[in-house]
Amino acid sequence: MATLTAVTTERQAPISALQAWAVALALLFAPFAFLYLGRPRRALAYVLALGTPFAVALLALTSGLPRTAIAALIVTLLVALYAVHDAWRCARAPQAPQRLPAYVIVTVMTAAFALLALTRGFIGEPYKIPSTSMAPLLQRGDLVLVSKWGFGNYGSDKLPVAGKVFRAPQRGDIIVFKWPVDAHVDYVKRVVGMPGDVIEYRDKQLIINGAPANYVRLEDYQLASAPRPQRHLREAFAAEPNDILIDPGAPAVATHSVKSSAMQYCSYHSNGFRCTVPAAHYFMLGDNRDSSNDSRYWGMVPQTNLIGKVVWHTRVFRTK
Numbered sequence: 358m359a360t361l362t363a364v365t366t367e368r369q370a371p372i373s374a375l376q377a378w379a380v381a382l383a384l385l386f387a388p389f390a391f392l393y394l395g396r397p398r399r400a401l402a403y404v405l406a407l408g409t410p411f412a413v414a415l416l417a418l419t420s421g422l423p424r425t426a427i428a429a430l431i432v433t434l435l436v437a438l439y440a441v442h443d444a445w446r447c448a449r450a451p452q453a454p455q456r457l458p459a460y461v462i463v464t465v466m467t468a469a470f471a472l473l474a475l476t477r478g479f480i481g482e483p484y485k486i487p488s489t490s491m492a493p494l495l496q497r498g499d500l501v502l503v504s505k506w507g508f509g510n511y512g513s514d515k516l517p518v519a520g521k522v523f524r525a526p527q528r529g530d531i532i533v534f535k536w537p538v539d540a541h542v543d544y545v546k547r548v549v550g551m552p553g554d555v556i557e558y559r560d561k562q563l564i565i566n567g568a569p570a571n572y573v574r575l576e577d578y579q580l581a582s583a584p585r586p587q588r589h590l591r592e593a594f595a596a597e598p599n600d601i602l603i604d605p606g607a608p609a610v611a612t613h614s615v616k617s618s619a620m621q622y623c624s625y626h627s628n629g630f631r632c633t634v635p636a637a638h639y640f641m642l643g644d645n646r647d648s649s650n651d652s653r654y655w656g657m658v659p660q661t662n663l664i665g666k667v668v669w670h671t672r673v674f675r676t677k
Contacts, residue, residue, distance in 0.1 A: 379448040380441060387440030392465055394447050400465075406436045415481055418502055418669045426669070478512045479520075481505060482665070484533055484543070485674070490643035490650065491531070491545060493578050493589065493600050495667075498676035501545070503533045505665035514541060522660060526639065528565075529595025531667040534641070534658050537618065543664065546651050547599065550632065550640025558629040558653065561609050561646065563594055570594035578602055580645075587647075599644060607647035610654075618656040632657075639663075 375394075383390035387407060391400035410432040417426035486499040495501065505511060507524025526532050526548045536542040549563065550556040557564035564570070571593040577586035580602070588603040609629040623632035630653055634640050638657035643649025652658065 373448070376445060376448040379444040383441045383444035386466075386469060387437060387444070388469070389466060390440070390444040391447070394444070396447065399443075399447070403436070403440055407433055407440075410436070415476075418481070418504070423669065478516075478518065479506060481668075484545070486545065486670075489580055489582055490645050490648060491547070492580055492602055492645040492648075494644060495531070495545070495670060496580070496672075496675055497582075498674045499670050499672055500674050501531075501533075501667045501670040503665035504668045508663045508665050509661065510535065510664045522663075525660070526663065526666060527595070529597060529599065532639075532641070532658075533664045533667065535662040535664065536655075537658055537662060538616070538655050540662070544641075545667065546641035546643055546649070548639050549594070549642045550634040550652075550657075552634055552636050552638060554634045554640065556632045556634065556640050558609055558631075560628050561603055563592065563642075565594055568594075571598075573598075575600070583648075587645075602645045602647075604647035614650075614654050616655045619652070619654055622657060623653070637661075 379390045379394055381390075382393050387403040388400035391397070391403060410429040414426045414429035414433065417423070417429060482503050482505060484501050484503055486495045486497060486501060489496050507522070509520045509522035510517070511520050512518035528548055528551055530548045531545060532548055533543055533545045536544045550565070555566050562569060562572070573591040573593075575589040575591055578589040579586045583604075588605055590601050590603060591598050592601045610625060612625050615623075615625060619632075622635060623630050632640060632652070634657055637660045639660070640652045641658055642651050642653070
């Protein structure tokens with residue numbers, strides 16, 4: 358009976374400060390908890406256990422392997438959940454662990470956040486889509502991951518870092534870039550014209566170097582922000598077709614909105630335009646063709662303005 362009472366008392370014991378801090382740090386980043394508990398080897402093991410699948414997920418996303426990326430992220434999540442349980446168990450051990458000095462934990466935390474900042478600045482960075490110019494694929498509120506390595510624009514707007522450019526986009530890629538009109542503003546559009554291409558847009562049909570794009574009519578699409586359904590087409594001019602939206606009642610280009618920077622390489626007429634893409638520049642169009650401020654209005658995008666390629670997106674945060 359005494360034994361039973363002792364067990365009951367142990368189960369009802371309040372959570373100690375050590376246990377609470379261990380769980381809180383494990384939820385933030387598992388290695389922090391084990392450093393706090395004075396178990397540096399366990400902390401290092403979790404750095405490897407969490408970092409390896411997360412790195413695989415990033416590489417898979419930038420290589421166009423979404424299933425592999427999802428599997429790696431699931432592994433990362435499972436390891437993180439187990440780490441919380443492990444931190445709780447270690448904090449409840451009969452022999453109280455020797456906690457590391459606060460400055461050691463702060464140093465490791467600073468290094469971890471610095472590594473995260475470097476990863477975000479040089480490898481991949483999330484962006485939130487602000488408009489419907491890339492609908493139907495990307496819409497307001499969507500979150501995208503941009504692969505930055507190789508395009509030369511690293512760091513952030515507050516701390517830009519210029520690097521050597523050794524990667525070029527392909528026709529059809531969705532690219533985040535610094536707007537040529539104002540480099541402090543980031544745009545996201547699809548690459549339609551490569552250096553040296555002749556781009557024509559005639560009666561809302563895209564023609565690249567004399568070859569018309571192929572179109573398949575789909576069911577009309579209703580955007581929440583649009584007053585009426587729009588024509589939904591599947592357009593093929595690259596390796597992978599993409600969906601676009603057309604408003605039959607809108608002009609192919611609103612000539613009164615064309616800036617002088619676009620007229621240097623483009624000529625305009627009543628039903629479209631014709632542009633020649635200069636060297637080291639790209640012609641960008643939005644998928645929501647009649648609701649997009651793109652290269653037909655302000656000209657080509659220099660290669661030096663490219664930030665990165667969109668390699669993954671989610672609709673979880675989409676604005677209704």
